[in-house]
Amino acid sequence: MPGLLDGQVAVVTGGAQGIGLAIAEAITGHGGRVLVADVDGDKAAEAVAPLASAGAEVAAVACDVTSAADQEAMIRSCVDRFGRVDLLVNNAGVTRDGYIAKLDESDFDAVVGVSLKGAWLGTRAVAPLFREQQGGGIVNMSSLSGKVGNPGQTNYSAAKAGLVGLTKASAKEMGRFGVRVNAVQPGLVRTAMTLAMKPEVYAxxxxxxxxxxAGTPEEVAGAVVFLASPLASYITGSVIEVTGGRGI
Structure with missing residues (x-):
């Protein structure tokens, strides 16, 4: 049976662990090829090694998503390795929690820089290629925090809300070139970050x-596969919540 993503080549940022790695695994599981990018290139290479051993076509590259040069090099690396790019998943993100009165300006800048500016830089880096080939897909990883807001996460909530605006504006701007841009908003997902919460807070x-x-990284990855696949060929500018109903 053919996979949903047969022949597609994807770039996944922040893909060395958690949801990003689950997305890479799901894409290869549906027949796609993947370049996993992470600020820690060695960790990315280590993460994709089992996939490669299982026969998947994967590669890894170091990329600081806050660097325009790194993002452009990432896209070139994917083209050099696989011959094309069909999908960009802007997944990279960080948290620097703290209440407003105690939150350092540098912590605000770091979170917005990676999550929001990083996604914008990635979109900008791949846009000329997508325009030339008259097609492509982008999935931005937002968060339920960007919809409802979380106390102690004004930086993170602002960045993730900003990704929704970036998604919709990019979808309008790039639709005439056959490019679809969508976002996924996970809720509570079992990752190392959430499991590090105090048990009573998590409960x-x-x-x-x-x-x-709680959800699993694989359930979030399923939404990304759907948005990247032909099943979503007439969906753009949309936000899919993968929250188990939390926040409705």
């Missing part, structure tokens, strides 16, 4: 989920 958040449980 309280999980109790807010109508489906009664």
């Amino acid at each position: 309280a958040k999980e109790a807010e989920v109508p489906l009664g449980r």
Whole structure:
């Protein structure tokens, strides 16, 4: 049976762990080829090694998404390795939590720089290629925090909300070239970051989920595969919530 993404080549930023790695795994599982980019190039290479051993066509590259030069080099690297780029997943992100009165300006800049500016730089880097080939897809990884806001996360919530605006504006700007741009907003997902919460905090958040449980990185990855696939050929500028109903 052919895969949903047979023949497609994807770039996934922040792909050395967690949701980003799950996205890379899901894309290869559906027949795609993937370049995993991460600020830690060695960690990215280590993360994709099992996929390569299993026969997937994957590669890894170091990339600081806050650097325009790094982003442009990332896209060139993918073209050199696989011959094309069909999908960019702007997944890289960081957290620097703190209440407004105590949040350092540098922590605000760091979070917005990686999550929001990083996605904009990636979109800008791939735009000329997508325009030339008259097609392509971009998926921006937002968050439920960007919809409802989280106390102690004004920087993160602002960045993730900004990704929704970036998604919609980019979709309008690039649609005439056959480029689709969408966003995914995960809710509470079982990752190393969320599992590091105090147990009582994690339990309280999980109790807010109508489906009664946290999600998995693989469930978030499924939404990305759908948006990248022909099944979503007439979907652009949309935001898919993968939250188990939390935040509705």
